[in-house]
Amino acid sequence: MRLPPGRNIAVLISGRGSNLRSIVASKDTLGAEIRLVLSNKASAGGLAFAEEQGIATEVLSHREFSDRAAYDEALVGLLKKYSIDVVVLAGFMRVLGPQFISSFSNRILNIHPSLLPSYPGLDAQGQAIEHGAKVSGCTVHLVDEGTDTGPIIDQAVVPVLAGDTRDTLAARILVHEHRLLPRALQWLVQGRLELQGRNVLIHEE
Ligand code: GRF
Numbered sequence: 001m002r003l004p005p006g007r008n009i010a011v012l013i014s015g016r017g018s019n020l021r022s023i024v025a026s027k028d029t030l031g032a033e034i035r036l037v038l039s040n041k042a043s044a045g046g047l048a049f050a051e052e053q054g055i056a057t058e059v060l061s062h063r064e065f066s067d068r069a070a071y072d073e074a075l076v077g078l079l080k081k082y083s084i085d086v087v088v089l090a091g092f093m094r095v096l097g098p099q100f101i102s103s104f105s106n107r108i109l110n111i112h113p114s115l116l117p118s119y120p121g122l123d124a125q126g127q128a129i130e131h132g133a134k135v136s137g138c139t140v141h142l143v144d145e146g147t148d149t150g151p152i153i154d155q156a157v158v159p160v161l162a163g164d165t166r167d168t169l170a171a172r173i174l175v176h177e178h179r180l181l182p183r184a185l186q187w188l189v190q191g192r193l194e195l196q197g198r199n200v201l202i203h204e205e
Pocket of ligand 1: 091112177
């Protein structure tokens with residue numbers, strides 16, 4: 001199945017937004033508009049950056065909702081209001097439920113700081129160090145209903161060095177996140193991805 005091109009991107013964040021910056025830096029070659037930056041936390045550093053860039057921002061706090069389904073429904077409604085058809089999870093620290101995923105089926109990208117399927121979930125860099133891994137890296141994938149389980153689009157490998165801490169490893173991985181995420185987003189919005197089962201093929205155009 002060839003995935004259709006995209007037009008209007010929302011980037012969902014919860015924190016500093018360095019991956020958001022890498023996406024915004026690529027905006028002239030993306031071929032789609034970064035129309036909205038949304039955070040579940042008003043304190044997310046990436047929101048101020050988005051405002052400086054003239055991108056619309058929204059804060060949708062999960063505290064205002066009784067359960068995940070209600071939050072997800074409100075989130076889908078907000079994204080539809082902005083005519084969003086592609087969603088990027090760039091450090092969005094909330095698990096999205098099945099209603100949300102099915103509303104944007106194969107239209108959601110996530111960046112994860114490990115070589116999936118190793119070390120899904122929280123503190124992937126800490127998990128790699130804890131396991132004594134010799135390499136780790138990052139993965140860009142399509143989001144399905146599991147936690148960090150969707151079809152893999154791209155990965156980069158970095159060494160885990162003797163004496164690494166969670167932070168030194170995270171910094172080494174982050175450089176590659178900033179390279180991979182905008183490129184995978186470009187492939188998706190330009191309709192260059194094909195899904196064959198769990199396998200993602202990347203077409204020249
Ligand atoms: C990144 O390490 C990303 O892989 C993970 O959350 C972090 C977000 O960092 N999902 P930033 O907010 O993009 O700087």
